[in-house]
Amino acid sequence: MVLPIVAYGDPVLRKKAKDISADYPKLKELIDNMWETMYGAYGVGLAAPQVGLPVRIFMVDTSPFAEDEELSEEEKKELARLKKTFINARILEEKGDEWAFNEGCLSIPDIREDVFRKPEITIEYYDEDFNKHTEEYKGLAARVIQHEYDHIEGILFTDKLSSLKKRLIKGKLANISKGKIEVEYRMKFPELKKGR
């Protein structure tokens, strides 16, 4: 089932999400629904707060990036392979010189901005069967994970912009939370007035 994606301005996007236990109710169903929701919106990642749940679950599928001609064969392979659910994740380390990439977010439609992040991460997480993993990612794969990880920490990519950029997009962000935007997928807007 496709779930509505919570739009910018909803307080759930600002909560530090909580760990879940293996007996979290209907976990498998939630994960299936989140995949369906993510693919339905042509996203490469989705975090539970984006469907209204302040819990530490997110998923990424970077395979759409694997076609990019400019990437090395090694990087293409890594991107084609990365399709995972991350539960109770903790980024243990981020390193390297920050690099910029134009990011977007399903909760913030129509806004794309360059965001600086470190290129290499080490992350610890549980998969959907609650097996623990510690893995390293770099480049675009790390980038998508960092973006989704921020969601479970209550952080949005727009928080990372310069104060000038923040001022420039302020009106657009206000419109998004009021639902004054065209989107191709189901969304839930925090300040949408009834009867509009």
Ligand SMILES: [Zn+2]
């Ligand atoms: Zn996002």
